[in-house]
Amino acid sequence: MMGFKKWQRAELLIFTLVVIANLLPFISTKFFPSLDGASHLSNSNIINQLVVYHNALFKQFFMLNPEPVPNWTTYVFLSLFNLILPAFLAEKILLIILIGGMPFAFRSLMITISPNNRFYSYLIFPFTHSMFLFFGFYNFCISILFFLITLNYWIKNEKKPWHLKKTILLTLLIVITYFSHIVVFGALLISIALRILTNTSAGLLCKTEDKKTIFRNFLNHTLTITLAALIPLILFFYFFYSRPGTRQITFIAREELIKFIVTVRPLISFNPILEGKITTLIFYLLVTLLGIGVLAFLIFSIVKLFRKNNNLPFLPSLSWWWLAVSSGVFLFLYFSLPDAYGTASYTNLRFGFVFFLIFILWISTFRLPSWIGILAAMIGLYVNILLIRYDAPVIRDMSKIAASCNKASEKIASNSLVLPIYCMDNWFTGHFVDYLSIDKPILMVYNYECVTGYFPVIWNKEKKPNYYMGNPADPKAYINFEETKGHSTLPLDYVFIVGNYDPNKDWFFSTLHHILTEDFSCIYTSEYCQLYQNKKH
Numbered sequence: 001m002m003g004f005k006k007w008q009r010a011e012l013l014i015f016t017l018v019v020i021a022n023l024l025p026f027i028s029t030k031f032f033p034s035l036d037g038a039s040h041l042s043n044s045n046i047i048n049q050l051v052v053y054h055n056a057l058f059k060q061f062f063m064l065n066p067e068p069v070p071n072w073t074t075y076v077f078l079s080l081f082n083l084i085l086p087a088f089l090a091e092k093i094l095l096i097i098l099i100g101g102m103p104f105a106f107r108s109l110m111i112t113i114s115p116n117n118r119f120y121s122y123l124i125f126p127f128t129h130s131m132f133l134f135f136g137f138y139n140f141c142i143s144i145l146f147f148l149i150t151l152n153y154w155i156k157n158e159k160k161p162w163h164l165k166k167t168i169l170l171t172l173l174i175v176i177t178y179f180s181h182i183v184v185f186g187a188l189l190i191s192i193a194l195r196i197l198t199n200t201s202a203g204l205l206c207k208t209e210d211k212k213t214i215f216r217n218f219l220n221h222t223l224t225i226t227l228a229a230l231i232p233l234i235l236f237f238y239f240f241y242s243r244p245g246t247r248q249i250t251f252i253a254r255e256e257l258i259k260f261i262v263t264v265r266p267l268i269s270f271n272p273i274l275e276g277k278i279t280t281l282i283f284y285l286l287v288t289l290l291g292i293g294v295l296a297f298l299i300f301s302i303v304k305l306f307r308k309n310n311n312l313p314f315l316p317s318l319s320w321w322w323l324a325v326s327s328g329v330f331l332f333l334y335f336s337l338p339d340a341y342g343t344a345s346y347t348n349l350r351f352g353f354v355f356f357l358i359f360i361l362w363i364s365t366f367r368l369p370s371w372i373g374i375l376a377a378m379i380g381l382y383v384n385i386l387l388i389r390y391d392a393p394v395i396r397d398m399s400k401i402a403a404s405c406n407k408a409s410e411k412i413a414s415n416s417l418v419l420p421i422y423c424m425d426n427w428f429t430g431h432f433v434d435y436l437s438i439d440k441p442i443l444m445v446y447n448y449e450c451v452t453g454y455f456p457v458i459w460n461k462e463k464k465p466n467y468y469m470g471n472p473a474d475p476k477a478y479i480n481f482e483e484t485k486g487h488s489t490l491p492l493d494y495v496f497i498v499g500n501y502d503p504n505k506d507w508f509f510s511t512l513h514h515i516l517t518e519d520f521s522c523i524y525t526s527e528y529c530q531l532y533q534n535k536k537h
Contacts, residue, residue: 015107015121022125022384023099025392026133027092031406031435033398035427036136038405038434041087043449043457044078049441050457052083057415060488061443062450063460067242068235070182074138075456087438088406098141099128105148106357110364112152113319119373120364123380126267126282126387130353132346134269134391136431140350143180144357147188150177154192154225155319158199162224171228178232182239183350189229191326191358196221198322250340252348257335266353267387270394270428278386285379286359293366300367316365323362330355398429404526405435405498411524411531414441416493417467419481421512423499424528433498445481445492465490469534470515477514495520495532 026032046062049055074094081090107121114120132140150173157166178185196218203214226233252260259265262283263276297316316324334351412418420433437444445467449455466482466489482489495516503513516522516532524531 011118015103018122018125018381019100019103022103022128022388023096025388025395026095026099026129029395029399030088031399031402032091032095033395033402033429033432034134034136036431037091037138038136038402038438039431039447039449040074040136040138041078041082041091041438042434042444043447043455044075044082044090045087045438045441046447046457047075047079048082051079053441055415055441057443058441059460060463060465061445061460062447062457065453065456065458067239067453068179069454069456070178070180070185070232070235070239071139071455073142073176073180077142082439094138094142098133098138098145101145102128102141102148105145105152109148109152109155110361112155113323113361114317114364117364117366117368117373119370119377120360122377123282123285123360124357125380125384126264126279127353127357129269129387129391130266131269131349132266132353137346140181140184143177143184144353146173146177146180147184147191147354148357150174150188151191154195158195158221162220167224167228170224171231174229175232178235181350182236183347184354185232185236187330187351187354189225189233190329192225194326194329195322196225198318198325202318202321248340249338250345252339254335257348260349260352261334264356266349266356269391275387275390278383278390281379281383282356285376285383286356286363289363289366289368289372289376292372293363293368296366296368320362320365323358323365326358327355327362330358401429401432401498401528402435404528405432405496406438407526408496408524408529408531409436409438409440409442411533412436412440412442412494416442417490418442418444418494418496419467419469419492420444420446421495421497421501423497423501425499429498433496436496463487467492469495470511470519477511477518479508479511479515491534491536493534496529497532498529 031037046058047064049058050062050064077094077097078087078090081093085093103121103124106124107118110121111118130141150170153170153173157170160166162170174185174188177188199221200214200218203209203217204211209217262280263272264279264282265272265276267279267282268275330351334348334355337347337351339345339348418436420436422430422433424430431448433446434444436442447457447459450457450459464482464484464487466480466484466487468478468480468489469492470478472478472480495512501509501512503510519536520532520534522530523533
């Protein structure tokens with residue numbers, strides 16, 4: 001027994017070392033470059049300017065979204081960290097929570113469900129740096145963490161009385177999941193509901209208890225989860241009710257969805273062809289493990305029929321059935337739901353991501369020899385290494401651009417108006433202009449998050465000033481960006497350009513070039529960006 005405990009401690013140490021090694025490539029550069037990450041850091045700074053510093057200029061342009069949208073959690077984390085730390089360190093703490101916390105949460109849930117097959121928990125590592133992390137979908141990533149924690153908490157306590165303290169904690173976990181991401185909140189409630197139904201069905205079929213006890217437990221569990229999720233459920237329905245029904249709904253072709261499953265598309269961030277060759281190994285591994293598991297089940301069943309030994313452990317566990325049904329449900333949702341509803345998108349891949357997590361948990365419930373689990377863990381780690389080797393150079397190169405944009409902020413006075421212009425031919429760096437405004441009160445007059453209504457910060461339409469550049473007396477050297485009557489008008493203090501613009505491209509860039517030449521001075525330039533200051537500043 002002591003030897004077994006020593007082995008468990010040693011294996012846990014190995015797992016912890018893998019977690020640390022897996023984390024290092026993502027925190028080794030100053031910035032972890034992601035598609036939306038810079039915008040999240042910038043808007044977290046805006047929240048602090050509005051709430052903590054009561055910045056009058058920022059209050060003219062921005063306001064907190066009065067609707068309790070399900071995208072708040074990481075903004076709270078980043079805003080709090082950014083009060084005492086530079087933004088790049090605040091982001092690193094968040095990355096440690098996301099990339100470091102997910103493996104432990106997944107492993108804990110797996111041990112709760114299937115304590116003897118913990119080696120399959122190593123399959124989680126490729127999923128810690130999915131496309132959602134590189135896209136900067138931090139709220140979705142942290143919602144997955146709370147999804148795993150909440151599900152684990154429910155399973156550990158489902159056979160115990162739900163007293164007030166535990167119910168409050170369950171409520172808190174569900175509320176945080178909702179305010180992290182609405183899709184994962186729905187997935188969490190679906191998972192718990194299926195768990196309750198599976199328990200009830202198993203009780204009725206196996207007659208482990210009398211029917212009154214079974215239905216009483218069913219009602220108690222249903223009432224508990226309904227009460228715990230009541231507030232976010234109301235917000236959930238209000239969120240969709242308050243959105244116009246005319247938004248564009250987009251579906252992905254079934255053939256494409258099948259291809260996404262085979263290539264495990266949620267793990268591909270940059271190049272589907274090159275990365276797909278790596279991630280497909282995960283699909284074949286999971287299918288092989290499923291085939292071996294089903295074959296083992298059939299063998300045990302046949303042996304049971306021909307032997308009188310009633311102790312042969314061939315029957316699937318309750319968690320096996322629950323996870324099998326859950327995998328089917330999430331796969332159905334993956335193929336049935338639209339991929340985009342207005343500006344909300346990637347619905348299929350989000351459910352696909354949850355499906356793969358549930359599927360791996362299901363694999364862990366099969367009664368298979370330990371050596372198969374060890375081999376699966378080794379293959380999973382091998383795939384993880386291949387993905388990191390592909391991603392690491394991209395992270396280093398993109399981080400240089402991010403650092404260059406952030407450094408330009410040193411040349412800008414606080415509470416200045418900045419026009420950001422993006423001219424690179426790279427979809428991934430489209431929001432890197434926001435690295436300029438992550439630490440200082442620098443007001444960027446473009447902010448895509450404020451337009452959608454899905455995020456904590458929106459434009460203050462009642463007060464937002466008009467702004468311009470150039471000479472109002474000369475129409476050929478003047479650009480007015482807002483024309484709201486009755487609002488004040490302010491001149492732009494700086495123009496920040498990422499990439500290189502073509503003065504001959506169109507009217508805007510030719511006029512911009514003329515204004516920058518006559519009325520602005522270039523005060524910062526690098527390989528990636530230029531900063532121009534209004535000479536009248």
